[in-house]
Amino acid sequence: MLVLLTLIQISPIKINPWSMIARCLGRAINKDVLDKLQAVEDEQKNIKSEMAKQKAEADKREADGWRADILRFNMELVKHTKHTREDYIEILDIIDKYETYCDAHKDYENNRAVHAVANIERCYDDRLKNNDFA
Numbered sequence: 001m002l003v004l005l006t007l008i009q010i011s012p013i014k015i016n017p018w019s020m021i022a023r024c025l026g027r028a029i030n031k032d033v034l035d036k037l038q039a040v041e042d043e044q045k046n047i048k049s050e051m052a053k054q055k056a057e058a059d060k061r062e063a064d065g066w067r068a069d070i071l072r073f074n075m076e077l078v079k080h081t082k083h084t085r086e087d088y089i090e091i092l093d094i095i096d097k098y099e100t101y102c103d104a105h106k107d108y109e110n111n112r113a114v115h116a117v118a119n120i121e122r123c124y125d126d127r128l129k130n131n132d133f134a
Helices: 002-010 017-029 031-078 085-104 114-130
Strands: none
Touching: 017 031, 031 085, 031 114, 085 114
């Protein structure tokens, strides 16, 4: 039997009885370790899923903060508060980040800042044209 299994293993037909026997023995001997490894892999998947969920929530909070900054800046413009060129550059950078987030997350509610963004951009264009920053 031993010689037959060895001959089958060596033959060009890829039936490897020794490998199959070794694999079965290895699984039987390492069952506890394999079960623990599977449990660790399952826990790792749960942790990755939770981290992805928390990152999505953090990204949403950051976008909410950007929107609040945009709305605040627009309210200051409505109240005729003058801003420097650097203030405009900063808020335009925030607008870019906010719009990039909105484009990537179609389910995010953006309708609250659309007019504020348009007003900020219009005011910036007017300040550039007249060169009358604060």
